[in-house]
Amino acid sequence: MKRLWPKRRGRPQIPVSETEKTLFGGALRYDKPYVQHELPLLRLSFWAMARELPRMIGLVVRAAWAVDRPALLAVVGAEVGIGLSGAFGLLATNRVLVALFADGPTPDRLRQALPALLAITVVTALSAVLAAVSVAAAARLEPQVEREATARYYRLAARVELSALEDKDFHRKLDAGRFGTDSVRRMIGNSVAVINAMIGLIAAGSVLTLLHPALLPMLALIAAPKGWGAVRTARRRHESIHLWIEHRRAIGVLTHDLTAQHTAAEIRAHGAGRLLNRAYADMSATLEVEQKRLAHAKGGTLLVASGLSGIAALGTYGTLWALLTAGGMPLAVGGTAVIAIRTASADLTSLVLQVNRLYEEALYLHDLDVSCRESAKHAIPAGGLPLPEPTREIRVERLTFTYPGNPAPSLEDVSLTIPAGRVVALVGDNGSGKTTLSKLVTGLLLPTSGQVLWDGVDTREADRDALFDRVAILTQDFPHWAMTARANIYIGRADGVPDAGRLDRAAAESGADEVVAALPHGWDSLVIKGYERGTQVSGGQWQKLANARTRYREAPLVVVDEPTSALDPIAEIAAFQALREMTADGTTVLLITHRLAATATADVIYVLDEGRLIEQGDHAALMRLPGGHYREMYEAQAAQYGIRDPASAA
Numbered sequence: 325m326k327r328l329w330p331k332r333r334g335r336p337q338i339p340v341s342e343t344e345k346t347l348f349g350g351a352l353r354y355d356k357p358y359v360q361h362e363l364p365l366l367r368l369s370f371w372a373m374a375r376e377l378p379r380m381i382g383l384v385v386r387a388a389w390a391v392d393r394p395a396l397l398a399v400v401g402a403e404v405g406i407g408l409s410g411a412f413g414l415l416a417t418n419r420v421l422v423a424l425f426a427d428g429p430t431p432d433r434l435r436q437a438l439p440a441l442l443a444i445t446v447v448t449a450l451s452a453v454l455a456a457v458s459v460a461a462a463a464r465l466e467p468q469v470e471r472e473a474t475a476r477y478y479r480l481a482a483r484v485e486l487s488a489l490e491d492k493d494f495h496r497k498l499d500a501g502r503f504g505t506d507s508v509r510r511m512i513g514n515s516v517a518v519i520n521a522m523i524g525l526i527a528a529g530s531v532l533t534l535l536h537p538a539l540l541p542m543l544a545l546i547a548a549p550k551g552w553g554a555v556r557t558a559r560r561r562h563e564s565i566h567l568w569i570e571h572r573r574a575i576g577v578l579t580h581d582l583t584a585q586h587t588a589a590e591i592r593a594h595g596a597g598r599l600l601n602r603a604y605a606d607m608s609a610t611l612e613v614e615q616k617r618l619a620h621a622k623g624g625t626l627l628v629a630s631g632l633s634g635i636a637a638l639g640t641y642g643t644l645w646a647l648l649t650a651g652g653m654p655l656a657v658g659g660t661a662v663i664a665i666r667t668a669s670a671d672l673t674s675l676v677l678q679v680n681r682l683y684e685e686a687l688y689l690h691d692l693d694v695s696c697r698e699s700a701k702h703a704i705p706a707g708g709l710p711l712p713e714p715t716r717e718i719r720v721e722r723l724t725f726t727y728p729g730n731p732a733p734s735l736e737d738v739s740l741t742i743p744a745g746r747v748v749a750l751v752g753d754n755g756s757g758k759t760t761l762s763k764l765v766t767g768l769l770l771p772t773s774g775q776v777l778w779d780g781v782d783t784r785e786a787d788r789d790a791l792f793d794r795v796a797i798l799t800q801d802f803p804h805w806a807m808t809a810r811a812n813i814y815i816g817r818a819d820g821v822p823d824a825g826r827l828d829r830a831a832a833e834s835g836a837d838e839v840v841a842a843l844p845h846g847w848d849s850l851v852i853k854g855y856e857r858g859t860q861v862s863g864g865q866w867q868k869l870a871n872a873r874t875r876y877r878e879a880p881l882v883v884v885d886e887p888t889s890a891l892d893p894i895a896e897i898a899a900f901q902a903l904r905e906m907t908a909d910g911t912t913v914l915l916i917t918h919r920l921a922a923t924a925t926a927d928v929i930y931v932l933d934e935g936r937l938i939e940q941g942d943h944a945a946l947m948r949l950p951g952g953h954y955r956e957m958y959e960a961q962a963a964q965y966g967i968r969d970p971a972s973a974a
């Protein structure tokens with residue numbers, strides 16, 4: 325059968341159905357980091373894999389040692405015990421056979437065999453107890469190792485600089501790490517199986533060598549084809565999974581859309597459901613062909629492996645026969661040898677399989693390691709210069725910022741001042757740099773050149789945690805936390821003690837109180853559908869909850885990016901009025917909006933265009949600028965309502 329994945333010649337193409345071409349413009353390829361593992365894994369020879377074995381087991385042992393030494397020692401101790409019991413059991417079996425095949429009356433021979441039989445019973449029972457100890461200790465280790473690895477990964481990920489997250493390469497590495505957290509757990513089971521098979525093999529091999537030195541190479545001949553078959557089948561399966569993974573994903577995307585809520589209307593009214601169902605039938609038929617191919621290939625490989633193994637077994641048993649008939653080996657020893665050969669060949673096959681799996685998991689574990697190291701390298705530093713209390717002004721000086729990988733800067737040579745206790749508005753066309761500027765002001769991004777100074781303290785050198793503590797943000801795409809309405813507000817100051825009075829105030833000021841009053845379980849309602857106490861809230865209601873969250877933070881600088889985009893006209897007017905009122909206690913409001921009626925009352929308005937600051941002043945001053953961009957934008961909006969601003973008449 326034609327290889328789908330020719331050795332060392334890159335990635336072949338799988339058939340692309342008409343459906344995929346129509347719906348996805350071709351095969352749906354993952355942009356995921358684990359694709360990078362396909363080739364190294366498949367190119368690695370079995371022997372290279374075996375050489376890697378100690379390092380891989382070392383990784384797991386170190387992780388386990390760090391979280392639960394007693395459990396690790398219990399697993400290792402039990403596995404060694406099981407191996408030794410196996411060897412002892414084989415020797416005892418030999419004794420039994422020697423006694424049974426000896427001359428003399430049967431009752432005497434049985435009496436002779438009795439001590440060895442009792443020893444076998446004890447050893448078998450001990451082995452069972454040790455196996456239970458190993459399973460229990462491994463089960464205790466697995467979740468701990470996984471938890472520790474996962475917690476470390478997410479702890480580090482949550483501290484990464486925002487600019488690093490914008491870097492595609494870093495993001496890939498970070499993303500790849502997620503798959504490694506599962507691998508650590510799975511590697512414990514694999515490592516235990518590898519240790520178990522190795523000890524069993526050494527024990528059976530030693531006993532065989534003791535019985536007759538010619539038997540050990542025979543054993544290798546029996547086991548080798550089975551090992552080859554196992555690796556070949558596993559590798560072929562692995563190739564297939566990676567090669568077809570996007571295809572399966574595409575099928576998943578289709579079937580998910582068929583039952584999703586947000587597609588339900590068009591699935592029915594536009595007939596999209598018929599198209600998706602046809603697409604499912606088409607794509608799953610292609611996949612079925614691959615599954616059949618795999619099954620045939622597996623059958624063929626198993627047949628060849630079993631045939632070769634059978635020939636080797638025939639040779640081995642022939643040798644045994646020759647040794648027995650030539651009188652070079654007693655019959656009892658021959659019997660023990662047969663048992664030892666069967667045990668050892670099962671251990672060898674299992675060893676090959678488990679090493680194969682271990683290697684695959686180790687690749688993902690390596691990703692986790694890289695991801696954690698890179699995250700630590702790009703972490704927001706702890707500590708730094710303290711900020712004067714209270715903040716009087718934030719100054720932006722000759723600020724330029726370029727996103728990683730972007731050819732041009734998103735902000736260029738921008739200088740402006742944000743005085744405390746004022747409403748400062750940022751306006752400009754889409755993509756002019758307003759959101760980016762707000763992220764630099766709040767220390768979420770650091771300048772490429774120039775500086776942002778909080779009362780003279782550069783955000784690069786400031787204690788960033790202290791800086792974040794003074795900021796509340798409401799982004800355009802604010803998070804819809806899948807929690808209760810109450811938790812959606814409390815998370816606004818997640819490290820503080822929940823304060824019910826503050827929550828009530830924030831809710832009243834933002835209109836969230838009315839939203840919550842209408843929810844079936846009030847503040848305890850889950851604002852996600854599909855769960856008990858769950859309910860769906862509208863876009864505008866979400867925005868009120870998010871507004872409340874920002875207010876609950878009670879931070880001296882509030883940055884709001886299109887805070888009213890989903891609100892009805894009355895709620896919008898109230899929201900802008902409430903923002904204005906926030907300045908009464910000295911809070912600074914940095915307002916980003918395209919609703920220019922709202923910026924008319926701002927103390928200062930900065931107009932950005934293609935990353936540059938082009939105009940500044942209050943509404944009246946900007947409306948007096950002939951041919952000004954602000955004036956042009958304002959008049960365009962006002963014209964929709966047939967309004968003429970008195971300031972522009974000047």
Ligand SMILES: Nc1ncnc2c1ncn2[C@@H]1O[C@H](COP(=O)(O)OP(=O)(O)OP(=O)(O)O)[C@@H](O)[C@H]1O
Pocket residue numbers: 490727730734752753754755756757758759760761
């Ligand atoms: N994460 C990012 N990675 C790369 N480029 C970005 C990123 N975010 C924004 N940009 C680019 O930076 C420029 C400024 O974007 P920004 O979001 O700051 O504009 P904006 O004025 O807030 O736009 P809008 O009014 O549409 O919200 C745009 O050209 C945008 O494509």
